[in-house]
Amino acid sequence: MFKYLHQSEKRTQDSSFFYQPFSVKACRASESALLYFGNIPYSDGDTVLKVLLPRQDSRVDLTSLSSRRACQIEGLYWNTYFTKDVYFGLVPLPAQDFKSDLKSISIGSLITGVEEAERFPGFDAEYGLLMRALPDERRLDNVLQTTSGEPLHLLLEKLVMRISHMHTAPPSSLKEANRPIPSDPPSASSIL
Helix, strand or coil: CCCCCCCCCCCCCCCCCCCEEEEEEEEEECCCEEEEEEECCCCCCCEEEEEECCCECCCCECCCHHHHHHHHHHHHHHHHHHCCCCEEEEEEECCCCCCCCCCEEEECCCECCHHHHHHCCCCCCEEEEEEECCCHHHCHHHHHHCCCCCCHHHHHHHHHHHHHHHHHCCCHHHHHCCCCCCCCCCCHHHCC
């Protein structure tokens, strides 16, 4: 799907990146991130680019580029565990002022997996998490606001059961990859 975007050659700090545009259709902001909804050339659907905002609170310190990069890598790890086939990977973002009214964002080569992201040299750049856009009817914020269909308490009960199952029965791929499997849920900052 992202042959054009993904460059598999060995990367070094001296490598020049191939940047391409991410066309922004809309942006949603939270206290911790900007979610840009749009698309990139040669993709087969709408995508979302999540850029973490610099901030610090009692849970997390995202004031430096390196801390935001580490959080994005951790987010990629957990989100690919929880929601298969949604997350594409991380993309380096050249210096730009991230605001909610951007029409286009330059993105670098796709880093598809956690292991690759951990080996990738930490350039002095922001990193974005690139993912498929979920249909509106599947987004949790919309599901919880829906008044039709199942009563809210039944939806929440199903959600709690699903989350409980994910934490008690991790997939064999995590065991085989020698990745830590939590006995407690991951911190909120790692799955934002």
